[in-house]
Structures are given as C-alpha cells and as structure tokens.
Amino acid sequence: MAVYTDYIKEDILSILKQVNDPEVPVLNVLDLGIVRDVRMQDDGIEVVITPTYSGCPAMDVIRMEIRMRLMEHGFKNITLTTVLSPAWTTDWMTEEGKNKLLAYGIAPPHPTQVVCNIKQFQEEEAVQCPLCHSHHTRMISRFGSTACKALYQCNDCGEPFDYFKCH
C-alpha cells in the first residue's frame, strides 16, 4: 500500500495521464482539462473533476478508470468529486492536447474568446482542415458523433472531418 505522504501532486498527475477519454482516445484527462484539483489527505486522496458536457456518457467510464489506475498504484480511500462551476471550457484543453487532436484528424477547438462566446457563435467559424490545412471548409452538421464535436468537410481536398467545437 502506498504511503500517501511519499507522493506529491505531480506523481498523481502522471498517473492520471494514463487515463484516456474513451470517446477521443488520443486525449488523456489532463489534455482535456477536466481534472481540476488533486488533494492529498493523510489517509486518502481526492480527485476533483468537471464534466465536459452535462450529459457526457464518457464521464462514468472516466471516473471508474481514474479509480482503477490509482488502485493499481496502491491507493485506497479514493474520493472522486465532481464540480460543475466554473463550467468546463475548451480553453482548458492543453496545447499538447490540441496538437494531438490535429494529428489524429480532428480539428482542435478555437480559443473561445475569438469566435465562440454566446453572442458570436452564430457566425460561421473558419475551421481549418486537419488533412490539407485549408481554411476553405464548410459545416455539414452542428452535431457530430459526440456532443463535443461538429461535422465539417473540406472544400479543397474533400476530406470530411470532426471539429472539436469550442465550448
């Protein structure tokens, strides 16, 4: 069994890095920005997470996976706390995460202050094609295979792709 005082927050975070989003497996929970805090206690550990969307079905799997990974490393008394406020935003996604998305063929989210605040998001965004990098693309559908994505197609190379929409 692990002695909790031997661990520091960074050790825990490196364990959490092994937990991937089951729906976008190229991203881990730190890339996504859904881990809000890790609190070490004398006899246990608390991980604070926030959901991407209210109904994201991946959250239950992610919660279980975090628990399993920590148990594999000998931790007991694991508490997972879910917070809703402040609400998750794609701005919390790491640059590394955005690069991974792009390499995976999913256009990463734009910074929200540029295009996607509530008043402005009606305007069409110029989303870059992850394959040929053209900005000459069009939206096929506002909703894609998961709540966090929209469907686009490139007008130049013809590639249909997911856009991880800013939120």
Place this chain on the structure above:
Amino acid sequence: MVYQHHNESRKPGGDFSYGHLWGSSHDSALIAFTLHLADDALILGHRNSEWTGRGPVLEQDIAISNIALDLIGQARNFYQYAAGLINELSLSARSPEDQNSLFNSSDTTEDSLAYLRDSWDFKNCLLVEQPNGDWARTILRQFFFSAFQYYLYEQLQSARHAGLAAIAEKAFKETAYHLQWSSEWVIRLGDGTDESHVRMQQSLDLLWPYTGELFRPTNYELFCIREGICPDISLLKPSWDAKVLEIFAEATLAVPRNVWMQSGGKEGRHTEHLGYLLAEMQFLQRTYPGNDW
C-alpha cells in the same frame, strides 16, 4: 417509507407536495422547483430520444440524439441535487435509531425520482410532453423550450442557490447551442417548401397554447422567486417573445391570435400523453425493481 412523500401529492394540483412532510415552506418549494427543472429536461430529453435511429437524415438523427443527451444530463444533475435535499431532510426528520440505519440514509436517488414517480408527481410543463409528431413539430417544440431555457438558465446562474446556479451555468452553453440549431431549422422549414411551411404553421397552431404556462409561476415558483432562488419567470417573457418573433419573421410564420393558454403540468395536471411516455420510460424499473446493469 421511501416514497411516503409521494402520497402527499396524489391530489392533482398539490404543488407543494413536499411541504406536508417536512413543514418548511422553503425546503418544500426548493425541492418542488428543482424537480420541476429536472422533469422538464428529462421529459423533453426522452421525447427527443424517441427519434434515435429514426431521424429524417443521419446527421439530424445524431443532432436530436445529442440534444437528448444534453437534456438528460441536465436532468441528472437536478435530480441528484433534489435527491440530496430530500435525503438530508428525511434523515433529520427521523428518530435517532432510524438515523443510524445505513439502509435508510440514501433512500431517494436520481433513478428513483425519474423511474418511480407517477404522472401526478411530475412537474414538467405540458409543452415538453407533447408527442413528437413530424419533424416540424419536434423542431418547434425544441425551439420554444430552448428559447425559454436559455433565458431561464442565464438568470438562474446568478440565483442565490449555489447548487442550482452551478447546474445552470454548466447547461447554459449547451442550451445556447440547442437554441441556435432549432432556430436554423424553424427558418429552414418555415421559409422552405410549401409543404414544410404548412407543416410548421400547423405545428405552431398546435403547440402555441402550451407556451403560456412557461411564464406563469406556480405557488412553489412564486415562493422561490421571493426567496431569490428562482428568477421571476414572468419577466422572461419579453425576451422570449422578441426571440420567437425575430425567428418567425424570417421563417414567415404567423403567431395565432386570441388563444387560450393551457396550464397545469407544473402542478401535476398533465395531458394524457405523459402517462404513455412514463409507461415506456419506466417499464424496466417497474417490471424488474432495482435492476441494474
């Protein structure tokens, strides 16, 4: 024991259905209001999920299913919050021996609230329980409700109750997206072909009488408004009207005049459609109580 409080509300119209059990008007109104928000989201989410696998085209099948997912997620957050309040109150109302019993400490759950209450306990507005009809009717129902939810959540974020405010803050961005999506469809169909225009106008004539209830506060809402828990929903109407008329102008749709506005859903007096919806939605838990997967 678990559902004792539901017996209190068997009388249709007993909108303070939790007041009898716990005495405090504040607690009963807060629980009733939270359940109202949850029920609205769950019932519309369920209606939308009836389209899954049957949407007019694949992309829109996915879209309406995603909206269903968002709404059911919002409902879960509200139900979890309500269950916490109910358990806290019922625990403190128990004798010391009962309080020590592990089995009684968490009687009410999000699932028991969704699956084990009957139609008179549901506090959703009449609009959300109306059948899907064709795509036009589903779209218009979503548009009416998303526009309402948008202005409600916008205000609820700064409500005095931190728990409800956090759920609203989370749901607000999702709702904005639903409003945008449904607005585009109202315009596309209203200002589309002769056929789609007729269907939209028919849907509008059918659903309009259910929109008045959104802005008519029940007793529990009036209480919550006075306490600063809930924004004054009657004051949301000008913003909602403006949004609806703006979209209808572009969609070439006309609002019916001199219509009697229906109400009662928020107080447990529902149209016949809710019972059928619940019969399907609650089937598994009614037939195999406590079943899990």
